[in-house]
Amino acid sequence: MLLIIPALNEQGSLPRTLDELRLHAPEHDVLVVDDGSRDATAKLALDRGVEVVRHAVNLGVGAALQTGFRYAVEHGYEVGVQFDADGQHDPRFLDALVAPVLEGECDVTIGSRYVTASGYRAPLMRRLGMLVFSGVVKLALRQKIADTTSGLRAYAMKVMEVCQRDFPKDFPDAPLLIALARRGFRLREVPVSMRERSAGRSFYTLGKSIYYPYKNLLASLMAWIQRPV
Amino acid sequence: MEFISRTQIIVALAAVGLAVFVLELVRRRRLGEEFSVLWMAASVVIAALGFSTPLLRLITRILGMLFESSTVFAVGLAFAVAVLLYLSVKLSRLTVEHQIVVRELALLRHEVERGGGPGEGA
Numbered sequence: 123m124l125l126i127i128p129a130l131n132e133q134g135s136l137p138r139t140l141d142e143l144r145l146h147a148p149e150h151d152v153l154v155v156d157d158g159s160r161d162a163t164a165k166l167a168l169d170r171g172v173e174v175v176r177h178a179v180n181l182g183v184g185a186a187l188q189t190g191f192r193y194a195v196e197h198g199y200e201v202g203v204q205f206d207a208d209g210q211h212d213p214r215f216l217d218a219l220v221a222p223v224l225e226g227e228c229d230v231t232i233g234s235r236y237v238t239a240s241g242y243r244a245p246l247m248r249r250l251g252m253l254v255f256s257g258v259v260k261l262a263l264r265q266k267i268a269d270t271t272s273g274l275r276a277y278a279m280k281v282m283e284v285c286q287r288d289f290p291k292d293f294p295d296a297p298l299l300i301a302l303a304r305r306g307f308r309l310r311e312v313p314v315s316m317r318e319r320s321a322g323r324s325f326y327t328l329g330k331s332i333y334y335p336y337k338n339l340l341a342s343l344m345a346w347i348q349r350p351v
Numbered sequence: 352m353e354f355i356s357r358t359q360i361i362v363a364l365a366a367v368g369l370a371v372f373v374l375e376l377v378r379r380r381r382l383g384e385e386f387s388v389l390w391m392a393a394s395v396v397i398a399a400l401g402f403s404t405p406l407l408r409l410i411t412r413i414l415g416m417l418f419e420s421s422t423v424f425a426v427g428l429a430f431a432v433a434v435l436l437y438l439s440v441k442l443s444r445l446t447v448e449h450q451i452v453v454r455e456l457a458l459l460r461h462e463v464e465r466g467g468g469p470g471e472g473a
Contacts, residue, residue, distance in 0.1 A: 155457075175461045181450050189454045196458075 123220060124199040125152045126190030128183045129207035133161040136207045140170045143205075146213035153193055154207070155186040163207075183273075184294045191282040191289075200224070202282050204275045204294075211274045215314040222310055223276045229307040230281055232267060232299075233274030233314035251335055255296040258339065262346045263303045267311060270296045274314060281307055290341050297341035304345065353404050355419055362423050363401025370394035389437060393430035397423060 125143065129136055136154070143152060152172040156164040158180030167174045175189055187204060194202040201223050205211055215233060222228050255270040277285065284305060290297035303309055354360050373390045376382035382390075400407045400423055411422040 173461070173465075175457045177453050177457045179453055181453055185450050185454060188450075189457055192454065193458060193461075 123150050123201045123203060123224075124190070124194045124197070125150050125203050125205045125216075126187060126194065127152065127154045127205050127207050128157055128186035128190065129154055129159065129163050129167070130157045130180060130183075130186075131159045131161045131163060132207040133159075133163050133166055135209045136163055137166050137170065139205075139207055139209050139211075140167065140172060142209075143213050144170070147216050150203075150216070151199070153190055155189050157181055157183065157186040184289055184298075187294055188286055188289050191277070191286040195279065195282050195286055199282075200279050202277045202279075204273060204277070206273045210316045212315060212317065215274070215312070219274065219312050219314065220276045222312065223278050227308075228310040229278045230299075230302055230309045231276045231312045232269060232272050232309065233316075234267075234269035234272055234311040235314065235316050254335070255338065255342070258342050259296050259299050262300045262342065263309075265303070265309065267299055267309065269311065270299060274316070278307075290345060296338055297345040300342055300345040301348075355404055355407070358420055359401055359404070359407070359423075363398055366394045366398035366401055370398065389430065389434045393427065393434070396430070397427055400426065 125147070127136070127139070132139075140152065140154075143150070154164070154167040154172055154174045156167070156174055156176045158177045164174050164176050173193075175193060177186065177189065190204075191202060201220055203216065203220060205213075211233065219231050219233050222231050252269065252271055256266070256268055259265075259267045259270050281302065285298075285302075288301075290301060299309060370391060373382065373387050373394065377384060377387050400410065404419075407419050407422060410426075411419050414422060414425070416422045416425065
C-alpha cells in the first residue's frame, strides 16, 4: 500500500504529518507529490526518508494525485491512499479505510466526516457546498455519499490504472466519484474523524469559492454524461 | 466600382491590411499556418464584402439586416467568436498535454535521482 500525499507549500505541516505517519503507520510506503512548491516542502520530505516526486510547476491537486497513481501502478502497489499533507487526517484510521479495498469488498473507500458524528464542523459555506454536491452525487449515483470533498480515500490498483490516464482536473471531488461510479467501480464511505489543518493554506481558498462550485457542477454533469475514455 | 460609404472603403482596405499583416506574421514564423487560416478567411470575406457592393447588398438582404455596415460588423464578429472558440479549444488541449509532460518529467526526474527504474517496491 502506498500513501500518496499531494503537497503545495506545506513546509509548515508536512513534517508533522510525516512524523505522525511514521509513528502510527510505519509499515506503509509514502510518496509525497510536491506540486511545484516554492518552499522547503520537498527537502523536508526527503530528509524524512520518504519518496518525493516533484512537479516543475504547479498543476493542481488532481494532477498531483494522478502522478501518485502512475507511480503506484508502475511500482505495483495494490492500494493507493490519498492523504492530506496538512495534518487534517488521522493515520489511525488508515487500516479501517483500506481494509474494504484490500478485501475486495469495494474499489474505492472515502474517509467520511459525516457517516457518524466526528466532531468536525466545517464553515457554513463549505457545509452548503457539501450538501449540494452530496445531492448531485446522490442523483447521479443513486448512492448516498455524505462527504464528497473528503481528501482521505483509498483506491484499488484497477482504479488507479484508469485514473492515471483519465481524471477530472483540478478538484478530484464529486466529478471523480461520479466518473468512477460510471465505470462500475464500487464506492464506500468509511467513518473517520478529521482535525483542523495545522498550518499552510488549503487548496480551497476564498477566491475559488465561486469558481469552484461552478466548475465542479459542470464537471459533475460532464462526468455523468461523458462516455468513459 | 461603386461604394456605399467611405466606411466601406476603409473596412475593405483594413481587411486587405489585415491579410497582409497575417501573411507577414506567417512569413516571419511568428504565427503558425494553421492559426492563420481563420484570420485569412476573415479578412478575405470582409474584403470581398467591402469591395463588392452588390454582394454586400445581397447578403444584407438575405440576413435581414437594416444596414450594410451591420452586415460587415456581424460577419467580423462571427469570425472573432470563431477564432476565440478555436483558441480556447486549443488552449484546453495544450493544458492537458502540458500537465502530462510535467507529470512525466517529475516521475523521470525521480527515477534519475534515485538511480533506478520502476518495478521496485511493493
